[in-house]
Amino acid sequence: MILVFLEVREEKIKKSSLEALSHAKRRAGEMSTEANAVLVGKDLNNFASEALRYGAAKVYILENPLLAQYSPSGFTLALISLIKEIGPEIIFFSATSMGKDLAPRVAAKLGVGLASDCISTASKGEKLEVGRPIFAGKALATLTFKSSPAIATLRPNVFPLIDSGETQGEVVKKTVNLSEEDVKDKVIEILKEEGTELDVTEADIVISGGRGMKGPENFGLLQELSSLFPHSAIGASRAAVDAGWIDHQHQVGQTGKTVSPNVYLAFGISGATQHLAGMGTSKFIVAVNKDSEAPIFKSADFGIVGDLFEVIPVLREELKKVLS
Amino acid sequence: MNIFLFVKRVPDTESKIRIDHEKNRIIEEDLNFVLSPYDEYSVEEALRLREANGGKVVAFSVGQEESLVILRKCLAMGVDEAVLLKDDSPEAYDGLRIARIIVQSLKKKFTDYNLLLFGKQSVGADNSQVPSMVASLLDLPQVNVVTKLKIEGDRGTAYREIEGASEKVTFPLPAVLSAQKGLNEPRYETLKGIMMAKRKEIPVITTEDLGLNKEELSAQLEILKIESPSPRKAGKIIKEDPGEAARKLITFLRAEAKII
Numbered sequence: 257m258i259l260v261f262l263e264v265r266e267e268k269i270k271k272s273s274l275e276a277l278s279h280a281k282r283r284a285g286e287m288s289t290e291a292n293a294v295l296v297g298k299d300l301n302n303f304a305s306e307a308l309r310y311g312a313a314k315v316y317i318l319e320n321p322l323l324a325q326y327s328p329s330g331f332t333l334a335l336i337s338l339i340k341e342i343g344p345e346i347i348f349f350s351a352t353s354m355g356k357d358l359a360p361r362v363a364a365k366l367g368v369g370l371a372s373d374c375i376s377t378a379s380k381g382e383k384l385e386v387g388r389p390i391f392a393g394k395a396l397a398t399l400t401f402k403s404s405p406a407i408a409t410l411r412p413n414v415f416p417l418i419d420s421g422e423t424q425g426e427v428v429k430k431t432v433n434l435s436e437e438d439v440k441d442k443v444i445e446i447l448k449e450e451g452t453e454l455d456v457t458e459a460d461i462v463i464s465g466g467r468g469m470k471g472p473e474n475f476g477l478l479q480e481l482s483s484l485f486p487h488s489a490i491g492a493s494r495a496a497v498d499a500g501w502i503d504h505q506h507q508v509g510q511t512g513k514t515v516s517p518n519v520y521l522a523f524g525i526s527g528a529t530q531h532l533a534g535m536g537t538s539k540f541i542v543a544v545n546k547d548s549e550a551p552i553f554k555s556a557d558f559g560i561v562g563d564l565f566e567v568i569p570v571l572r573e574e575l576k577k578v579l580s
Numbered sequence: 581m582n583i584f585l586f587v588k589r590v591p592d593t594e595s596k597i598r599i600d601h602e603k604n605r606i607i608e609e610d611l612n613f614v615l616s617p618y619d620e621y622s623v624e625e626a627l628r629l630r631e632a633n634g635g636k637v638v639a640f641s642v643g644q645e646e647s648l649v650i651l652r653k654c655l656a657m658g659v660d661e662a663v664l665l666k667d668d669s670p671e672a673y674d675g676l677r678i679a680r681i682i683v684q685s686l687k688k689k690f691t692d693y694n695l696l697l698f699g700k701q702s703v704g705a706d707n708s709q710v711p712s713m714v715a716s717l718l719d720l721p722q723v724n725v726v727t728k729l730k731i732e733g734d735r736g737t738a739y740r741e742i743e744g745a746s747e748k749v750t751f752p753l754p755a756v757l758s759a760q761k762g763l764n765e766p767r768y769e770t771l772k773g774i775m776m777a778k779r780k781e782i783p784v785i786t787t788e789d790l791g792l793n794k795e796e797l798s799a800q801l802e803i804l805k806i807e808s809p810s811p812r813k814a815g816k817i818i819k820e821d822p823g824e825a826a827r828k829l830i831t832f833l834r835a836e837a838k839i840i
Contacts, residue, residue: 364713369800441721455743557815
């Protein structure tokens with residue numbers, strides 16, 4: 257059985273968790289087993305039908321009021337008791353900030369290996385093989401597991417969502433026994449960054465600026481483009497972040513975030529190796545740069561040699577026409 | 581307050597990565613190795629906490645003798661002591677075996693700590709595993725990807741970065757934390773620090789000293805293959821007036837990327 261941890265944020269199952277579940281269902285089919293899902297927290301009944309729709313044969317709901325907020329210690333205890341009981345051969349998490357925090361804590365408790373941030377999986381008989389970028393994508397490693405269960409975190413935006421339309425299935429609800437002492441690292445508050453709807457790692461379209469933006473005031477131009485696309489976010493190169501023009505949350509590259517959007521638009525970014533490593537798996541790359549020799553053009557599917565301050569205003573007006 | 585830091589020697593981020601396909605590993609010759617960038621933030625944070633609260637800062641690295649260079653860098657930045665946990669095994673991209681070496685050293689030899697600090701990931705393996713695994717094996721509270729930290733007495737408050745927001749966490753000490761860029765501005769080594777670091781003795785502790793058996797030291801993952809990613813094909817590059825260029829881009833976004 258493949259067990260998939262589903263993360264709930266702001267009263268919704270994360271899209272990337274459903275991607276992991278969709279993928280698990282496919283893999284489970286090949287391995288003649290089933291995909292099951294697990295939710296951890298408080299008041300989770302409403303989420304079961306969505307889990308069934310995206311491929312779960314069975315949904316486990318682990319509840320305790322002390323798990324209303326995320327706690328790596330508490331969530332681990334809840335998951336371990338279920339894993340010991342049902343004995344999955346494979347466990348998937350989405351490689352979100354929660355998945356990356358929680359999966360290693362669970363793997364260590366079980367004494368098994370974990371493959372982080374995978375972009376592919378394959379079944380070889382009963383064995384799972386996974387592919388994952390190392391050196392932020394400058395190399396790819398294919399790994400397999402020497403211990404069971406095999407645990408992997410899957411990179412968001414890489415695996416397709418598959419809605420089966422099916423909402424029939426078993427829902428198993430369990431109450432987790434916990435005391436305050438078990439959740440001593442729980443989150444007490446979540447502070448939203450103002451104006452940020454979506455993180456760069458989750459966006460379908462990333463609109464990024466680099467040194468060529470010339471100053472913090474010009475990131476407004478990118479913000480205006482972003483407002484025209486519903487699932488977009490603002491990214492930046494290390495040069496722009498180190499210059500203090502934009503917060504490091506937006507940094508894409510080897511010392512920032514690794515993104516795989518549908519479209520990556522790079523404005524005034526030369527394309528240093530360390531930046532290319534962070535966005536090289538984007539489906540389409542568009543680059544606008546004054547310098548026709550900029551390395552980013554070697555990776556771009558569509559490049560414009562030109563002044564971004566001339567291109568963006570026209571682009572914005574033309575986009576408004578076609579999008580309205 | 582005693583703070584133990586765990587640092588790693590990695591190729592710098594501008595490195596071109598070449599692969600030895602026979603041995604299934606990256607070719608290390610000609611690479612410039614540095615202290616992993618996120619570790620610099622944890623070193624700086626530890627020094628600031630010591631300056632505010634007293635105590636000592638000890639830097640540990642799991643790795644080969646070559647890792648002494650980054651431990652000396654930590655000493656030069658102002659860390660009080662450094663220890664090499666010598667491990668000659670090649671990189672296995674497996675966080676658990678590293679976590680086990682660290683945990684064993686903390687249980688057997690270095691028991692007197694209030695805070696265990698890491699970088700949020702080592703550049704290269706990009707695993708983000710070891711801090712959570714160490715916390716798990718020691719049953720300690722953990723906060724990863726920390727951008728702001730306050731310690732008061734035997735409790736701490738940390739802000740950790742998540743997608744488009746921050747989580748505020750309060751926790752008792754001892755605890756495991758990992759640093760994200762933005763936590764602070766790391767200091768440079770001073771000349772005096774570099775001179776002192778040269779003279780400092782760095783104890784070397786082997787996995788045998790720690791009494792770890794073969795099973796505990798074996799990797800739980802097996803590397804089947806390491807390869808270079810297939811290079812992207814360069815697409816269409818145009819050099820036209822902004823209006824024409826923008827219109828062609830829109831055609832591309834509609835016809836090929838299909839986002840319009």
